Amino acid sequence: MFDDLPISWAEFRRRSGRAPNGHVGVMGELGAMIERLDADGIRVRVPFQPTIVGDTGWNVVHSGLLMILLDSLCGISIIQKMAAPSPIATLDLRVDYLRAVPAGEDLYVTANCHKIGRNVAFTTGTIYTNDPEDPAAIANGSFMLGTAGDPPPMATMLKGQGA
Amino acid sequence: MTSKNASNLEVVTGDIAGLFDAIPFAHWLGLMAGKDSDGVLCRMPFAQRLIGNPNLPALHGGIVATFLEATALAVVVDAQNNPDARCGKEIPRVISTTVDYLRPAGPKDTFARAEIIRLGTRLATVVATAWQDDLSRPVARANCHFLVASGGKAS
Numbered sequence: 001m002f003d004d005l006p007i008s009w010a011e012f013r014r015r016s017g018r019a020p021n022g023h024v025g026v027m028g029e030l031g032a033m034i035e036r037l038d039a040d041g042i043r044v045r046v047p048f049q050p051t052i053v054g055d056t057g058w059n060v061v062h063s064g065l066l067m068i069l070l071d072s073l074c075g076i077s078i079i080q081k082m083a084a085p086s087p088i089a090t091l092d093l094r095v096d097y098l099r100a101v102p103a104g105e106d107l108y109v110t111a112n113c114h115k116i117g118r119n120v121a122f123t124t125g126t127i128y129t130n131d132p133e134d135p136a137a138i139a140n141g142s143f144m145l146g147t148a149g150d151p152p153p154m155a156t157m158l159k160g161q162g163a
Numbered sequence: 164m165t166s167k168n169a170s171n172l173e174v175v176t177g178d179i180a181g182l183f184d185a186i187p188f189a190h191w192l193g194l195m196a197g198k199d200s201d202g203v204l205c206r207m208p209f210a211q212r213l214i215g216n217p218n219l220p221a222l223h224g225g226i227v228a229t230f231l232e233a234t235a236l237a238v239v240v241d242a243q244n245n246p247d248a249r250c251g252k253e254i255p256r257v258i259s260t261t262v263d264y265l266r267p268a269g270p271k272d273t274f275a276r277a278e279i280i281r282l283g284t285r286l287a288t289v290v291a292t293a294w295q296d297d298l299s300r301p302v303a304r305a306n307c308h309f310l311v312a313s314g315g316k317a318s
Contacts, residue, residue: 018216019217020217020218021217023211023214023220025214025215025216025217026212026214026215026223026225026226027215029212050187051187051188051191052188053187053188054186054188054189055170055171055186056171056185057168057170057171057173058170058171059168061188062186062187062188062189063229063232063260064192064225064228064229064230064232064233065188065229067225067228067229067260067262068223068225068226068228068229071224072215072223072225089224089264089267090224090262090264091264092262092263093224093228093261093262094259094262095259095260095261096258096259097257097258149218149219149221150216150218150219
């Protein structure tokens with residue numbers, strides 16, 4: 001599954017058997033593309049589309065989209081580092097909006113897990129557009145480990161990588 | 164930071180019910196705003212596209228965060244509409260949002276209200292709360308900061 005990056009989030013869900021009745025989740029609906037997924041990190045690109053605009057006068061992307069991307073990527077950064085992937089749930093997420101994202105620019109999202117404890121994991125995430133050195137938003141998120149439900153599909157994919 | 168154009172929300176600020184229709188992404192999410200005797204009440208009707216993990220299924224955490232932030236925005240705009248309010252009257256620009264996730268948000272309608280902690284000449288601080296079946300069992304809370312007027316020379 002790893003040999004053909006980039007892969008769309010939707011396609012990745014379908015291939016990992018995690019798209020019940022064709023439902024691919026909000027990241028799939030947004031057209032997110034997984035561009036990089038390895039031991040050193042993950043990067044996702046979200047192509048611009050008119051539905052993600054927050055203000056047609058200011059012509060900027062909606063802040064909520066950035067929170068969606070950061071929550072998802074921070075979570076994946078934990079799964080990526082887990083010895084035995086298990087379900088997680090966001091405990092808290094703080095997002096600072098450093099600058100507006102002009103409509104028309106693709107968004108890139110990266111995240112890093114700093115620590116996996118027994119109960120909680122700590123992460124940061126970043127969003128940028130053209131220039132990685134000029135972030136549009138940064139996030140700090142902490143996540144509870146060992147919550148109810150199935151491990152996220154990313155876990156399946158990552159285990160497949162090592163096999 | 165943003166362009167010099169006027170916000171397109173300028174034309175709808177007198178009508179909270181029309182606020183989210185004027186925001187393309189809020190419209191995509193299906194967010195609704197209204198007022199009752201307790202103030203602004205927002206609703207996010209369940210839709211499949213709001214799901215994070217279809218296998219659980221639960222609403223995406225970022226979706227809940229977006230709904231809370233949008234509710235906080237609506238409450239600030241509503242307060243700015245008061246002609247007697249002595250506060251910044253520009254369309255609010257969000258600076259930061261911090262969300263606490265309290266319970267899983269299931270595949271059902273979600274509601275939210277927000278309380279203004281402080282509304283000044285430059286800054287608004289707002290706490291928003293979201294729930295599903297039971298107001299006393301919130302699924303998430305958010306603390307949001309908005310700029311409501313551009314700064315002076317320093318900025």
